[in-house]
Structure formats: structure tokens, C-alpha cells
Amino acid sequence: MSERVSQSINKLKANNIRITPQRYGILEYLIEHDSHPTADEIYKALSDRFPSMSVATVYNNLRLFTEIGFVKEMRFGDASSRFDFATTEHYHAVCENCGKVEDIYYPGLEDVESVTADLTGFKITHHRLEIYGLCMDCQKLDQFSEVK
Incomplete structure (x- = not known):
């Protein structure tokens, strides 16, 4: 686990946010991939690892990460938002x-x-x-x- 992932997980725990495997995977993907992915791109990238995870799970976790300031949602005029792990x-x-x-x-x-x-x-x-x-x-x- 990278230091950035570890620090982020510790912050989630300090805020009494449960660390589910899917939540961990989404956060890790955002931190390790600096590609400003869409929610669908994250879902597709993690679907083999979490076959029972839904697109709604990805959206809900991205909303949580945005609310607590881990992630910035970026809209560039197209239909889908992109997400950026904001350090x-x-x-x-x-x-x-x-x-x-x-x-x-x-x-x-x-x-x-x-x-x-x-x-x-x-x-x-x-x-x-x-x-x-x-x-x-x-x-x-x-x-x-x-x-x-």
C-alpha cells in the first residue's frame, strides 16, 4: 500500500468512515491512476476485482470522497464528470x-x-x-x- 493510500485510509477511519473493500479499491485507483477518470472508467477498471460492485457504489463513494475533500469533481462541458484525487x-x-x-x-x-x-x-x-x-x-x- 502506498503512503498516500495509507494516509487517506487513516483519515477515513479518523472520521468514522467504514473501509469496505470497494471503497478501498476506488480510493486506491484514484490515487494510483492520475488519469482523471470518470465514474464509469473506475467501475470498468475495478469490475473484475469486485464483480458484485455496482456503478451506484462507485458514484456513492465518489460523492463521499468529494464531500470530505479527498476528491474534486471536474466538469469540462461534456456529459460525464471526471474525478481528481486532490492533494x-x-x-x-x-x-x-x-x-x-x-x-x-x-x-x-x-x-x-x-x-x-x-x-x-x-x-x-x-x-x-x-x-x-x-x-x-x-x-x-x-x-x-x-x-x-
């Missing part, structure tokens, strides 16, 4: 073609909330930054389609 504040680059999401850690944006509050008078609750374009794989595909 540090970061941003996302999103491929407009295939939907791939990459984390971006950019120093200097930490104070964007306080600057915005100072400039507007808003009471800032949170923020997110997404940058859209084509990932390297889709750029390669796009290059091939232009050659005729």
Missing part, C-alpha cells in the same frame, strides 16, 4: 479532441483568490483554471490527416 492545488490542460486531462502545477497563481477579492470585493470560495488545446497524440493525428 495540492493545481490546474488542468484539457484536450479538445480526445478529452485527455493533464495536471499543471504553476507557481505564482496561489494568490489569485486574494488579488481577485481585493480587486472586486468578492468573497472568494474557490477557483479553477482550465487550458484547452490538442494533446501531443492528437497533434500527431492531426498532422497525418493534413497530409494528402
Whole structure:
């Protein structure tokens, strides 16, 4: 078990949240796979390991993890949410073609909330930054389609 999984399990136990095998598996998958999966992707990845687990179980656990702050739900305009195990504040680059999401850690944006509050008078609750374009794989595909 990785240190991040172990720490997260200990936090769940400290909050009197029962650690079921399915809950453990979902949390472990989110931590170990940095792919910003959808609930369906998590379900498919774990269905062999937990054949009796339902999609509803995955959604319910993701909702719990989101409520306690372990996971961030990200909506990028398509029909399905993606989930990100949130340990540090970061941003996302999103491929407009295939939907791939990459984390971006950019120093200097930490104070964007306080600057915005100072400039507007808003009471800032949170923020997110997404940058859209084509990932390297889709750029390669796009290059091939232009050659005729």
C-alpha cells in the first residue's frame, strides 16, 4: 500500500468512515491512476476485482470522497464528470479532441483568490483554471490527416 493510500485510509477511519473493500479499491485507483477518470472508467477498471460492485457504489463513494475533500469533481462541458484525487492545488490542460486531462502545477497563481477579492470585493470560495488545446497524440493525428 502506498503512503498516500495509507494516509487517506487513516483519515477515513479518523472520521468514522467504514473501509469496505470497494471503497478501498476506488480510493486506491484514484490515487494510483492520475488519469482523471470518470465514474464509469473506475467501475470498468475495478469490475473484475469486485464483480458484485455496482456503478451506484462507485458514484456513492465518489460523492463521499468529494464531500470530505479527498476528491474534486471536474466538469469540462461534456456529459460525464471526471474525478481528481486532490492533494495540492493545481490546474488542468484539457484536450479538445480526445478529452485527455493533464495536471499543471504553476507557481505564482496561489494568490489569485486574494488579488481577485481585493480587486472586486468578492468573497472568494474557490477557483479553477482550465487550458484547452490538442494533446501531443492528437497533434500527431492531426498532422497525418493534413497530409494528402
